[in-house]
Amino acid sequence: MAELSDTITFLGTAGARFVVVRQFLASGGAWLNLGNTQILLDPGPGSLVQAAKRKLDATKLDAIILSHRHLDHSGDINIMIEAMTDGGTKKRGTVFAPADALNQDPVILSYLRSYPQNIQVLTEGGSYTINDVSFATPVKHKHPVETYGFIFQTPRHTFSWIIDTRYFEDLANHYEGDLLVINVVRLNPGAPIDHLSLPEAKQIIEKLKPRIAILTHFGMTMWRAKPWELAKKLTEETGITVIAARDGLKFDLAQLDTP
Numbered sequence: 001m002a003e004l005s006d007t008i009t010f011l012g013t014a015g016a017r018f019v020v021v022r023q024f025l026a027s028g029g030a031w032l033n034l035g036n037t038q039i040l041l042d043p044g045p046g047s048l049v050q051a052a053k054r055k056l057d058a059t060k061l062d063a064i065i066l067s068h069r070h071l072d073h074s075g076d077i078n079i080m081i082e083a084m085t086d087g088g089t090k091k092r093g094t095v096f097a098p099a100d101a102l103n104q105d106p107v108i109l110s111y112l113r114s115y116p117q118n119i120q121v122l123t124e125g126g127s128y129t130i131n132d133v134s135f136a137t138p139v140k141h142k143h144p145v146e147t148y149g150f151i152f153q154t155p156r157h158t159f160s161w162i163i164d165t166r167y168f169e170d171l172a173n174h175y176e177g178d179l180l181v182i183n184v185v186r187l188n189p190g191a192p193i194d195h196l197s198l199p200e201a202k203q204i205i206e207k208l209k210p211r212i213a214i215l216t217h218f219g220m221t222m223w224r225a226k227p228w229e230l231a232k233k234l235t236e237e238t239g240i241t242v243i244a245a246r247d248g249l250k251f252d253l254a255q256l257d258t259p
């Protein structure tokens with residue numbers, strides 16, 4: 001029997017409107033293949049196309065998780081729910097989303113809601129399971145809509161993903177794990193202030209001390225500054241391996257296991 005692995009495939013690394021609407025970078029979210037569990041996180045515009053292009057079969061998804069309702073995260077959520085349920089013909093899978101993605105002015109269409117097996121509402125301090133994977137939403141982020149980051153736990157690894165937020169004291173303390181994925185929209189602090197900047201990401205990495213940190217969700221200022229060069233510099237400055245995600249990157253968490 002093949003040994004089980006945990007991988008993250010980046011179906012996009014674009015953050016914020018400017019990069020997304022021009023598709024300088026793709027915006028399809030991430031595909032988490034955790035043992036036998038397939039999870040799609042934040043299916044932004046182009047998620048279906050990006051998944052198909054990388055031979056990831058959306059009809060095999062076990063869950064779709066939405067961190068928040070902004071379009072760069074949710075643009076393809078309806079078509080991905082339809083895909084997960086094989087066009088609505090198979091009642092399967094779970095959708096996780098904050099309440100404001102489901103209630104007023106919902107980004108998840110009403111007529112699709114009976115397709116998945118289950119729709120679960122994310123709340124601050126919540127924990128959830130999908131097969132043998134569990135994940136937690138430890139703290140409500142400071143963002144214009146209800147937003148959560150995640151701590152994922154598989155039988156093999158623990159990792160965190162810090163989604164869009166304004167920096168706040170204590171943010172890092174809510175997260176843990178050998179791997180940290182972090183959405184870094186801005187090169188420097190400033191407008192739009194509801195997103196993390198590179199110096200703030202550095203502070204978080206230094207506090208959390210993961211084995212590896214991956215930067216993603218780049219706005220224009222980050223992209224222009226060449227994220228791979230910024231990651232190299234952060235690695236030198238922090239002593240922690242920092243990687244810049246790129247569209248299509250498949251990161252194998254086995255990289256965390258080597259001493």
Ligand SMILES: [Zn+2]
Pocket residue numbers: 068070143164
């Ligand atoms: Zn956002």
